[in-house]
Amino acid sequence: MTTSTGSGQGLELKNVNKTFADGTTALDDINLSFPEGELTALLGPSGCGKTTLLRIIAGLESASTGTLILGGSDITTMPAYQRRFGMVFQSFALFPHLSVEDNVAYALSISGVDKTVRRKRALELLDLVKLAPLHARRIGELSGGQKQRVAIARALAQEPRLFLLDEPMSALDAQLREEMQIELRLLQQELGITTIVVTHDQREAMSMADSIVVMSAGHVEQTGSPQAVYSSPRSSFVASFIGKTNLLEGVVHDRQVEVAGVRLTPSSPPSFINGARVTVGCRPERTILHTDSQSSDQFIPASVKLVRDIGPVREVYLDADDRQLICELPSAGATRLSPGDAVRIEMPSEALHVYPRQESA
Secondary structure: OOOOOOOOOOEEEEEEEEEOOOOOEEEEEEEEEEOOOOEEEEEOOOOOOHHHHHHHHHOOOOOOEEEEEEOOEEOOOOOHHHHOEEEEOOOOOOOOOOEHHHHHHHHHHHOOOOHHHHHHHHHHHHHHOOOHHHOOOEHHHOOHHHHHHHHHHHHHOOOOOEEEEEOOOOOOOHHHHHHHHHHHHHHHHHHOOOEEEEEOOHHHHHHHOOEEEEEEOOEEEEEEOHHHHHHOOOOHHHHHHOOOOEEEEEEEEOOEEEEOOEEEOOOOOOOOOOOOEEEEEEOHHHOEEEOOOOOOOOEEEEEEEEEEEEOOEEEEEEEEOOEEEEEEEEOOOOOOOOOOOEEEEEOOHHHOEEEEHHHOO
């Protein structure tokens, strides 16, 4: 059985700031739009402000300044209970003394919904998350993944206008976490509800979200689709936080950047003055490894440190200019490499990104 949450709504944040009583700035001038019906991931390291932002959206925390607009209406000062948002906490926050069905129906019962109606609604939602056969069980009798599904069903019980999840997969083991990422994404697509997920796991964000908001130290570093953020990171922080990247220090010379004694030519000329100290980035899968006698004035000398076979890909860890770099090669037919081998690496012009040195990771 399929159930509907009703129409989702888009959310807009304008100039949202949060400063705590001790003077700590948690959020600094946040301006974001969360499109109706899409899943957005708030991604960043611990302490970057993503959970504080989610709590402000939920109404559990007040912004110091700024405005929240939902579907054209200002909800900045609206109490949490009036916002009608569904929220799944990191701990799930389920009631162990209640059955699975009663946990899902709880919000409806305190709202005065008739017992027959709330039972019907609870069973529809449990069917949606594939837990209907376990409706009579106690919470303590469930696995971690089953508890998470109960928490999701309970959050959806009141047909929320917005669905919020705070690190919902963190308590699950790796295999179950990946399974639940897929199930949650399929469920969100089926319901078409505007959803915001807080996570520090870039793989989770990349695999689930329509768009990603990368945060650091209370600031928004970059927003965009997962592929856009990955392929065109706007800072070395984003480049190193979303996936892996090779970062080398360099100096600008006209339209080139000198790195480890080699002058590289980015396809987009660096917008820095001559002599500017910068950081050059290139993804491991775009970094080309040369083991033959082929030479070029744009190849960087390096030595092999470690080779890791991880299924279809072989990761080659390299030492170049006193920095550790990684090159990814297809395992099939890859040249045999050993620690200490001298090689040369090529960073293609179209794969290079140039950042100010002070942003280097």
